[in-house]
Amino acid sequence: MTTKMKTKKIFRSFEIITEFRNIAHSDKNIFLNIPKIASLFFEYQFLSYYFGGVPKWRVMLRKLISKKRIVPNYVMTGPIKSGSSDLVSHLLMHPNIMSPLAKEIDSLNAKQWQSYFPTIKQKQALEAKLDSKVSCGYLEPALHDIQLINKLYDLNPNSKIVITLRDPIDRAFSQWKWEAFLTGKDYINNPSFNxxxxxxxxxxxxFPSVPMQTVCGFPVMQTGIYYQAVKLWMDKFGKDNVLVLDIADYFKNRKPVLKEIQTFLDLPDFDIQEYQKIANENPLKVSPAQAETNALLSEFYRPYNKQLFDLIGKQYQWK
Known part of the structure; x- marks a missing residue:
């Protein structure tokens, strides 16, 4: 498969999901969109890589084909709305990276994960072709999930962990914007999201007694507190096996960050070409936050950020 073909396959799932969402938010009569919806639905059934929401028949078929599958040897995680989708997708363009069936696996049952990963035979064939080792990752943005940390450790205690973090003020705004987008046209009339x-x-x-209303399932204030979660990953897998990154550095200049990750994962150096779109970008257009709100968030997160910076031994230029 050429690099161009692989890139198209990686990003196509995001593009189809975005098209579906745009149709859902459109003022156009839904019946006029039926041909487009049918075409997208049919294409979606046969993708080689999914953002999430894999057709169930695809998973069942893979279970029947082979049970001898590899386990992931690295994990890429972070809080939701930390920009990880774009970073994960670009890294998958590396010829020595095999993609799982989906970026996000909708199950905490480790036995059910098996069918999402390549077969041992596929891995051996690619390694023979490239004459070098290949890798495959678990890519869920679930930084705070203790159960997941333990299950991934049981699956492969030697996994390397890449954690992407985002300025918690920007992340909070991005989550609210995502919550508003998921509510559809009704968000304007919803007092929690308008x-x-x-x-x-x-x-x-x-805070901390009552988590704020959420559509996507993550409490907005707690999700921006990173220190304890990062420490759990470090304690479990070892500090030297955990790479913590500020996603702002990645979006400022993708290539140096991608090369840093390649070195960390012991991958051959490869010049990954940048895709012209940002994966899973929210199309909703809204007004920016008020300075007063940013100041409130800055004061709230300051002590938690300090704990994080002390833990990782570096300080990010967050607000």
Missing amino acids: NFDDYIKQSISL
């Missing part, structure tokens, strides 16, 4: 500034004020007033 105004970021009010949403954050209420979230802070309720």
Whole structure:
């Protein structure tokens, strides 16, 4: 498979999902979109890589074909809305990286993960072709999931861990924007999602007793506190086996960060070409946060950020 073909396969799932969402948010009569929906649905059934939501028949078929499959030897994780989708997708362009069937596996049952990964025979064939070792990763943005940490350790205690973090103020705004997008046209009439500034004020007033209302399932304030979660990964897999990155550095200049990850994962050096789009980018257009709200968030996260910086031995230029 050429690099261009592999790139198209990696990003196509994101593009189809975005098209579906745009149709759902469109004012156009749904019946006028039926031919487009049918075409996208049919194409979606036969993708080689998914963002998530794999057709069930594909998973069942893979179970029947082979049970002799590899286990991931690296993990890429972080909090939701940390920009990990784009980084993960670009790394998958490396010829020595085999992609799982999906970036996000909708199960905590490790036995069910097996069918999402390449077969041992496929891995051996690619290694013979490249005359070098290949890797495959578990790519779930689930930084705070203790159960997942333990299950991944049981699956492969020698895994290397790449954690991408984002300025918690920017991450909070991105999550609210995502929550608003997921509610569809109704977000304007939903008091929890029609105004970021009010949403954050209420979230802070309720913290830590009551998690703020969420559509995507992650409490907005708690998800921006990284210290304890990063420490859990380090304690489990060893500090030297955990690479912590600020996603802002990646979006400022992708190539140096991709090369740093390649070195960390012992991959052959490869010049990964940048895709012209950002994977899983939210198309919703909204007004920026007020300075007062950013100041509230900055004060809230300051002590937690300090704990994180002390742990990882470096300080990011967050707000």
